[in-house]
Each structure stands twice: as C-alpha cells, then as structure tokens.
Amino acid sequence: MPHAITIHQSGGPEAMRWEQITVADPAPGEVRLRQTVVGLNYIDVYQRMGKYPCDLPGSIGMEATGVVEALGAGVDTVSVGDRVGYVMGPPGAYAEQRNYPAQRLIPLPDDIADEQAAAVMLKGLTAAYLVKRTFVVKPGQNVLFHAAAGGVGLIICQWLKSIGANVIGTVGSEEKAIVAKAHGCDHTIVYTNENFPERVMDITGGQGVSVVYDGVGATTYEGSLECLAHFGMYVSFGAASGAPPPIPVGALAPKALYVTRPGLGPHTATRELTLEIANALFDAVRGGVQVEINQRYALSDAANAHRALESRSTTGSTILTI
Numbered sequence: 001m002p003h004a005i006t007i008h009q010s011g012g013p014e015a016m017r018w019e020q021i022t023v024a025d026p027a028p029g030e031v032r033l034r035q036t037v038v039g040l041n042y043i044d045v046y047q048r049m050g051k052y053p054c055d056l057p058g059s060i061g062m063e064a065t066g067v068v069e070a071l072g073a074g075v076d077t078v079s080v081g082d083r084v085g086y087v088m089g090p091p092g093a094y095a096e097q098r099n100y101p102a103q104r105l106i107p108l109p110d111d112i113a114d115e116q117a118a119a120v121m122l123k124g125l126t127a128a129y130l131v132k133r134t135f136v137v138k139p140g141q142n143v144l145f146h147a148a149a150g151g152v153g154l155i156i157c158q159w160l161k162s163i164g165a166n167v168i169g170t171v172g173s174e175e176k177a178i179v180a181k182a183h184g185c186d187h188t189i190v191y192t193n194e195n196f197p198e199r200v201m202d203i204t205g206g207q208g209v210s211v212v213y214d215g216v217g218a219t220t221y222e223g224s225l226e227c228l229a230h231f232g233m234y235v236s237f238g239a240a241s242g243a244p245p246p247i248p249v250g251a252l253a254p255k256a257l258y259v260t261r262p263g264l265g266p267h268t269a270t271r272e273l274t275l276e277i278a279n280a281l282f283d284a285v286r287g288g289v290q291v292e293i294n295q296r297y298a299l300s301d302a303a304n305a306h307r308a309l310e311s312r313s314t315t316g317s318t319i320l321t322i
C-alpha cells in the first residue's frame with residue numbers, strides 16, 4: 001500500500017502524518033503516477049496552515065516528478081512508462097502514488113534528472129514568467145529581488161544576471177549574502193540589519209530600481225515602493241512574512257508606479273502555456289542556470305523540511321525523496 005503525508009486539520013508541521021492511502025483507478029483524463037521526487041515550495045506551508053484551500057483530510061504539495069503507471073479513459077498525450085513532472089494542479093504531491101490530470105503533465109527530457117526537475121520546475125517556471133512575461137527585464141536595468149538566496153531567488157538571480165541586469169538581492173544573513181553573490185547578485189543587502197531602501201538608493205545613485213520582485217510581503221512592501229524608480233513596477237508574488245496590506249491607488253501617483261500580483265496558475269492554465277515556459281526553463285538550465293539542491297529530506301520527514309523552510313535556515317531548493 002502506498003503512503004502519503006496526510007493532513008486532518010490545518011496547523012503547524014506536526015499536522016502532517018505519514019499514512020497509508022488507497023489510490024483509485026485514474027478517472028477519465030487522469031493518469032496514475034508512481035512518484036519519485038517531490039519539490040518543496042513555500043505554497044506548501046500556506047496549504048498546511050490552511051491559508052490556501054485544500055480538501056481535508058488530504059495531502060498538500062504542488063510539484064513532483066514520477067512515472068506514468070496507468071491511463072484513464074481518453075488520455076493520449078502520455079504513455080505508460082513516461083517520465084513526467086508537474087506543477088500546480090490539484091494539491092496532493094506529498095504522496096508515493098497519486099492520480100493527476102494528464103493535460104497538465106510536463107514530459108521530462110532525458111538530460112534533466114528527476115531530482116533536478118523537482119528542484120527547479122515550480123521555482124524556475126516562476127522565475128521564467130517573472131522575467132519574461134510579468135516585467136520583461138532588459139540589460140542594464142536595476143532590479144531588486146527579495147530573499148535572493150531562497151529557492152526562487154537563486155534561480156532568478158542567475159537568470160537576471162545572464163540578461164545583463166544590475167541585480168540587487170536582499171538576504172537574511174551574511175552567509176546567505178555569500179550564496180546570493182555566487183549566483184548572480186551584483187549587490188546584496190542584509191535587510192534584517194540594514195535599511196534596504198537607503199542601500200538601494202545608494203547603489204543606484206539615487207535612481208531607484210525599475211522593478212521589485214517581492215515574495216516576502218508584509219515586512220518588505222513599504223520599503224519596496226520607496227526604492228522604485230519613476231514608472232517602476234512592484235511585483236508582489238508571495239507572502240513568506242505575511243500578506244502585504246492593500247495599497248491605496250493614490251499612493252502610486254507620485255512616481256506613476258505599476259503594481260501587479262501574478263501567480264503561476266494563469267501562466268500554466270493551458271498545456272501550450274505550460275510547455276512553452278517549461279521549455280524556456282529547461283533551455284536555461286542547459287544554458288548554465290545551476291539548480292542548487294541544498295536540502296534533501298525523505299518525504300515521510302516533510303515536517304522537518306517545513307520547519308527548516310519556515311525558520312529561514314534553507315538556501316536554494318529543497319527536495320523530498322521517495
């Protein structure tokens with residue numbers, strides 16, 4: 001019998017239990033997957049806490065790799081035995097086996113290993129849409145990215161550097177600053193003990209940045225608006241420190257700023273959109289974007305992986321192995 005991390009009631013890491021499950025035959029349009037590696041993402045924490053909806057009792061998680069074991073009626077985009085991965089879709093990645101919509105699967109190229117894919121897909125697709133669709137970064141532009149040594153951070157900083165941007169990254173410690181610099185940050189700011197808007201203005205000669213990518217939220221939104229240049233864009237894409245409050249539209253007027261709150265859902269809403277951006281990501285990995293798997297846990301030990309992520313002690317990607 002397969003096992004999964006099951007949550008009966010939202011809460012802390014201790015809410016996650018390693019339990020036996022039964023997996024039904026795949027419904028029409030679904031496949032049954034034997035999963036190999038699960039990617040840990042901050043959204044898993046929000047799901048576990050009950051901030052994002054999940055059916056309970058049930059599992060959480062939005063990213064995994066695996067092998068197709070059985071096809072539901074009408075599935076013709078993959079075959080039994082195919083190596084695949086996925087991001088988003090119905091929660092429930094924290095499982096040895098599960099059913100999943102075939103239309104959302106990403107075929108894994110032979111030169112991308114399962115661990116690498118599980119470490120890079122959700123975070124890398126996010127990085128891809130942020131720099132290629134949300135705000136198209138140009139060479140020489142000043143860019144600020146918060147939590148630059150994190151999972152999305154280490155990938156996007158390399159990508160921004162390869163575009164030729166002037167990359168400024170905030171980090172929670174001097175140790176993380178070293179990691180971020182080694183992955184494309186031109187300048188790091190330890191925002192736990194430095195005033196980051198002041199530092200950004202010093203670094204950019206008083207100009208400010210063209211875009212702030214902010215996955216931290218409550219503790220960073222105000223300073224982020226301060227350090228934007230005229231016509232700059234504030235991209236709020238996450239809330240690791242809590243959700244930012246509503247921003248009054250009038251507050252944007254003095255610098256004619258833009259604000260957006262993008263998500264991976266709309267950027268992977270169709271098979272075409274998903275595969276287009278997944279191929280761009282795999283090309284970036286082949287082109288030299290390093291995928292740093294800096295933490296590994298057994299899936300059954302997911303609670304300790306969550307503790308590490310929430311206590312800000314991780315860098316780069318974390319995977320949960322099966």
Ligand SMILES: NC(=O)c1ccc[n+]([C@@H]2O[C@H](COP(=O)([O-])OP(=O)(O)OC[C@H]3O[C@@H](n4cnc5c(N)ncnc54)[C@H](OP(=O)(O)O)[C@@H]3O)[C@@H](O)[C@H]2O)c1
Nearest residue numbers: 042126147150151152171172215238239240241263264312
């Ligand atoms: N909208 C989307 O499509 C999308 C997709 C993927 C991820 N995201 C968001 O992107 C952000 C990064 O995700 P990730 O999975 O790569 O996580 P991560 O960056 O590896 O981990 C979160 C980091 O946030 C920083 N942080 C600042 N204040 C924090 C606090 N109070 N509690 C916890 N962490 C805090 C920490 O870095 P420092 O110690 O350096 O401050 C921490 O390491 C998350 O907000 C996530 O929800 C959004």
